[in-house]
Amino acid sequence: MNHFGFTINKDNTIDYDNNDRSLANEVLSHEPSLYRCIQCGSCAGTCTAGSFTDYNFRKMHLLMRRGEIQHLRLAVEKCILCGKCQLICPRGVNTRNVIRQIRIALDKMN
Amino acid sequence: MKETEKHILIVGAGPAGIEAAEHLSDLGYQISIVEKDEAIGGKLNNWHQLFPDHRPAKEVLSHLVNKLPKNVKFYLNSTVTKTIKEENLFNVEINGKTKIQCDSILLTVGFDVFDARIKEEYGYGIYDNVVTSADLEHIFNQNNKILTTQGKIPKKIAFINCVGSRDEKVGNLYCSSVCCVTGVKQAIEAKQMAPDAEVFMFYMDIRMYGRFYEDLYLEAQEKYHVQFIRGRLSEVAELQDGSLLLKADDTLAGCPIKVHADLVVLLIGFVPAASCNSLSKMLNIECAKDGFFAPCDVHIDRNSTGTEGIYMAGACTGPKNLEASLADARSAALKIHYHLVHGKATNLINELS
Numbered sequence: 001m002n003h004f005g006f007t008i009n010k011d012n013t014i015d016y017d018n019n020d021r022s023l024a025n026e027v028l029s030h031e032p033s034l035y036r037c038i039q040c041g042s043c044a045g046t047c048t049a050g051s052f053t054d055y056n057f058r059k060m061h062l063l064m065r066r067g068e069i070q071h072l073r074l075a076v077e078k079c080i081l082c083g084k085c086q087l088i089c090p091r092g093v094n095t096r097n098v099i100r101q102i103r104i105a106l107d108k109m110n
Numbered sequence: 111m112k113e114t115e116k117h118i119l120i121v122g123a124g125p126a127g128i129e130a131a132e133h134l135s136d137l138g139y140q141i142s143i144v145e146k147d148e149a150i151g152g153k154l155n156n157w158h159q160l161f162p163d164h165r166p167a168k169e170v171l172s173h174l175v176n177k178l179p180k181n182v183k184f185y186l187n188s189t190v191t192k193t194i195k196e197e198n199l200f201n202v203e204i205n206g207k208t209k210i211q212c213d214s215i216l217l218t219v220g221f222d223v224f225d226a227r228i229k230e231e232y233g234y235g236i237y238d239n240v241v242t243s244a245d246l247e248h249i250f251n252q253n254n255k256i257l258t259t260q261g262k263i264p265k266k267i268a269f270i271n272c273v274g275s276r277d278e279k280v281g282n283l284y285c286s287s288v289c290c291v292t293g294v295k296q297a298i299e300a301k302q303m304a305p306d307a308e309v310f311m312f313y314m315d316i317r318m319y320g321r322f323y324e325d326l327y328l329e330a331q332e333k334y335h336v337q338f339i340r341g342r343l344s345e346v347a348e349l350q351d352g353s354l355l356l357k358a359d360d361t362l363a364g365c366p367i368k369v370h371a372d373l374v375v376l377l378i379g380f381v382p383a384a385s386c387n388s389l390s391k392m393l394n395i396e397c398a399k400d401g402f403f404a405p406c407d408v409h410i411d412r413n414s415t416g417t418e419g420i421y422m423a424g425a426c427t428g429p430k431n432l433e434a435s436l437a438d439a440r441s442a443a444l445k446i447h448y449h450l451v452h453g454k455a456t457n458l459i460n461e462l463s
Binding site: 038039040041042043044045046047050051054056058059087088089090091092 | 231272276277278279314315340341342343344345357358359360361364365366367
């Protein structure tokens with residue numbers, strides 16, 4: 001086979017139709033307050049872990065909702081469950097239980 | 111129009127109350143106004159310039175006040191303490207002593223501004239240079255320039271949207287509707303007064319719902335280079351040099367952001383006037399879940415209460431800008447006129463039942 005010196009990259013687009021959103025649906029069914037999120041970022045702005053790592057609750061959750069779950073396990077382990085995000089959330093999302101439900105759902109998947 | 115014996119009591123001498131007084135007086139009614147403060151004009155007294163055209167607030171205020179007929183009777187520093195309805199008349203007690211009788215009551219009690227100290231993480235009342243949008247209008251009025259509490263021209267100014275609005279943690283889920291445009295207006299004025307300053311605005315959504323508001327937004331970006339950061343402010347900390355450190359998630363960049371500022375302006379929202387609650391009990395008027403008076407019908411009868419003869423207008427039925435309050439007042443004036451002319455209430459509840 002000839003090698004032309006390039007490969008085909010994975011499409012950068014979120015493939016919403018084909019992505020697996022079952023994990024997000026499971027988390028949402030256990031913690032429906034997550035439906036209330038308006039992506040204001042108060043959680044990520046106040047996050048202690050987020051100051052030192054690339055952990056970002058807002059973004060992680062959004063990607064999960066879009067079915068982009070490949071980095072979810074690594075991300076969710078960075079949360080120290082301190083609960084500052086829950087204190088600040090203007091929509092009253094139970095963020096700590098979201099983390100817990102993501103961890104449970106990921107364990108079930110494997 | 112010929113003067114009638116009919117007497118209308120208006121509660122609250124803000125723009126809505128004054129506007130209704132003028133039109134009802136024009137229609138020939140006797141008007142009394144009860145006002146809790148020592149001056150009329152309400153919150154308009156505290157504004158420096160109005161959106162969207164930076165018109166001096168005093169210009170509109172004096173226009174309103176000058177139109178008021180001389181025979182309007184004012185009860186200043188006063189509140190309604192008791193009301194008894196007999197047949198079609200209301201016996202009203204003012205300040206626990208003065209008794210008057212009227213045929214109809216119009217509530218234009220307006221709103222209170224959100225107490226920013228409740229959002230402790232923003233440091234209002236703790237850090238010197240965290241002020242509210244209402245404070246800033248006062249600063250503009252006093253100095254005609256923008257200054258920090260230490261009297262210096264700020265180099266970095268941050269405006270914070272949705273303080274006390276859209277926030278379950280303070281119990282206010284609603285949008286106060288005018289803070290976005292107030293903030294953009296003030297950001298432009300801040301840049302005009304301190305051209306070298308960097309001006310930021312932290313927001314969740316910019317809601318420029320009114321005519322010419324979007325132009326103001328565009329002007330803030332293009333002409334004044336205001337930097338809009340999409341993220342709700344998480345916290346403010348005061349540093350040793352007195353400057354303020356702001357932390358938020360820059361949601362569009364996808365990572366947290368920190369910015370220093372030497373003046374932070376909290377764009378505070380509306381809350382129901384303190385008298386909303388007491389009047390609702392006294393007059394048997396319903397409040398909606400947001401605490402503001404509930405209109406009889408949100409689309410087609412905004413001025414009637416469930417009680418015949420009592421009407422309402424302005425920001426006591428939810429956040430409104432000045433022109434909406436004035437239009438609402440004129441609409442209520444007409445409603446009262448029909449009620450008094452036809453004798454029978456024309457409000458929707460009666461029509462439907």
